[in-house]
Amino acid sequence: MSKITIKTLAKELKLSVSTVSKAMRDSHEISQETKLRVNELAKKLNYVINPYASSLGSKTSKTIGVVIPEVVDSFFALAINGIESVAQENGYHVLIYLTHESREKEQNILMDFESGRVDGVLMSVSRDTQDHLYIDELMQAGLPFVFFDRVFDDVETSQITTNDYESAYLATKHLLEHGCKEIMFLAYSKSLSIASKRLQGYTAALAEQGLVVAQQNVITFDHDFNASYLQLKGRLQEANRSDGVLASVEKLAIPIYQACEELHLSIPGDLQVISFSNLDTAAYLNPPLSTITQPAFEIGKVAATALMTFLKRKDSVQVKEEIVIPSTLVVRKSTKA
């Protein structure tokens, strides 16, 4: 049997999710008759909305949920610290949930929020997630969301990102200015907001030099990591082999170093490398890695502040707000500076 959600109740009763939620919270906006209908069905289906840990939107659990893809990544690890610094000042607990890039896991986590476990959610979307229907429902039911890093552009809420487009544009331009002709772009997804913006920045910098994106220069490391790695190695062995590469996420930087070591290629002599990365070892790699360093801690802090501000307000309508905190291109010896 599939899990009973607030949506199940709404559908069954031909009511909106928001009405069902309000009825369960005994809102004065809802008639006694509707409340009775909702509660009867909830009882029948064994659906429990937790009255102690807080109800959706009633702001009493003093807990926020952070939904992110993973923690084996400096960006997210630092962002968590930024989030916690703000939450703590405001007397909130932080619960961290990992989706491991799976839409299914993400969905299960979000379903758990229906029981009122958290007062609000800070979220960075998983790689496999392509729609936000379920998030819309939770927001309608009174649970506030703030997105950071990996966002849904068309959700009416605060969205905290870095300047993904400009950063990728500047990094690609840097490679072009230092002699690269065949620049690869290593992507981590075809659909994520950050992936498409970074790819657009790369494309724009090439276009400025009258170059078009060659299909073989864009390698997406999505479901079969090894296959993509072999594709990368292959591209480094061809006659017109690649001489520069922009890795759009941190975890793709080390595979480049590994491929060069295996193929006896020198960085930056044979291949110049830049990666989006918050690795604190970047400066001590061989050679030191040029990075686009994201303001990870700051992004976490600003995202948490946006959520806290919302939770303190009396009215409860979230509005679209885009906050962009710029990254820094740090040139080190993996490019010919």
Place this chain on the structure above:
Amino acid sequence: MSKITIKTLAKELKLSVSTVSKAMRDSHEISQETKLRVNELAKKLNYVINPYASSLGSKTSKTIGVVIPEVVDSFFALAINGIESVAQENGYHVLIYLTHESREKEQNILMDFESGRVDGVLMSVSRDTQDHLYIDELMQAGLPFVFFDRVFDDVETSQITTNDYESAYLATKHLLEHGCKEIMFLAYSKSLSIASKRLQGYTAALAEQGLVVAQQNVITFDHDFNASYLQLKGRLQEANRSDGVLASVEKLAIPIYQACEELHLSIPGDLQVISFSNLDTAAYLNPPLSTITQPAFEIGKVAATALMTFLKRKDSVQVKEEIVIPSTLVVRKSTKA
């Protein structure tokens, strides 16, 4: 007003924490009279034990809490993945709580568990925590704990660690065998279980060569990181300067590389370096870092399995069980192999 805990109730009523907990869970072991007394006081003091999200020991929230110092650390990031792999198979949610090495934060997190938010706890102790009175109380009240990495030797439960003593012993021996005479030990705490075992291993390897631990060779990076860093740099500039170093936690490896760069010392020429570390960049540092690589994912997995096994059992007494999963010394170019 300080928060009302189950301990407050127990003290006030002159009952054990365990009795109070059982009374609140309506256990058949407790008399009606006692239940009445407990519930009356709980009501009076506004103490709520959450009947929906599960009660302590009643195992219904299908959620486990992971209490760790931080996530900007490969060991903990990988251990979380190990934990989640097991939890998921067993249909459990995982909530991650960070103590940031603070005893106070750790205590607040544990207090939150009194409300029955989790069915069990996987924990790695914070640097500032020196006693486990409060954990004992929670365990008595029926909340199972399993420790990993940073443990309390004298708590009667499963404890999953790596071979800290042997690993430090072997690393120090490796440095001695490759010509080091003045080996530093960089510690992260004076009190943690891992700190003392690793220091003992270092001490034993020196003793085998008739050497004693020199006070100036043990540097503890605890509360003032910069002061400790200056102490490290100072030790590298003295006449009988240090020629080898064992970093007992990952985050102390990069400061060594930084100090050598600032002082124009070569690794391994002037200073040989080994660090406990799960950094996946270790092999690509300049020079590649010799590491004691801990089975982080495996430790997380085994710890979670121990907790799951316990949660599935009918009886509810935890027993002491020590599981040691060995680390591997990976020799790279930061030592003269």
